[in-house]
Amino acid sequence: MNFHTRKWIKPEDLNPNETLFGGRLLQWIDEEAALYAIIQLENPRTVTKFISEINFRSSAKKGDIIEIGIDTIGFGNTSITLCCEVRNKMTREVIISIDKIIMVGLGEDGKPCKHGKTKKEFVKDRLAK
Template identity: 70%
Template sequence: MRFHTRKWVKPEDLNPNGTLFGGRLLAWIDEEAALYTVVQLNNSKIVTKYMSEINFNSKAVEGDIVEIGMEVKKFGKSSITLKCEVRNMMTRETIITVEDIIMVNLDENGKPKPHGKTKVEFVKDRLKDK
């Protein structure tokens, strides 16, 4: 799994217990999944269709740095299914794993559109072709 994003847990990210608010973390995961999908499908018109069950395994507190990792599980006709892991860099513990995040590629009218992708591509490889 590649970890693309790091977030620093700040006071505004905390719940009343002084730990990272789950809703904040889910927003970070959704944003990272969207960014990852935009890059993979080379289209900024995408939406989150589904996010599987979540289970918090450990916590993060103010000052911790969390890393968000994504990997492609499969490419559908107009979708991409991702797996996400978030880990605490300070404690080395996994905070949460999301087994399935389904993102859908859209056309200019907001309808699902085939993307034609079958494998993970890296931007550096796309630049070689130009």
């Protein structure tokens, strides 16, 4: 799994229990998944279709640094399926895991469109072509 994004937990990210608010973390995950899918599908009109069960395994507190990992599970005709793990950067303790996130690429008409992708690609490899 590639961990692309790090977040520093600040006071405005906390819930009344003084730990990371789950809604804030899910917002960050959704954004990270969207960016990852947009790059993979090469389509800026990519949206979240489905997020499977979310497993909150531990928490983070003010001052912690977390990192968000996204990986490709597979490709559909119009979609990409991802998995996600968030962990504490310093301790490597897993904070949350999500087995399946499905992102769908849309056409200009707002309907799902075929992308023709079958494997994960890296931008550096596209630029080399």
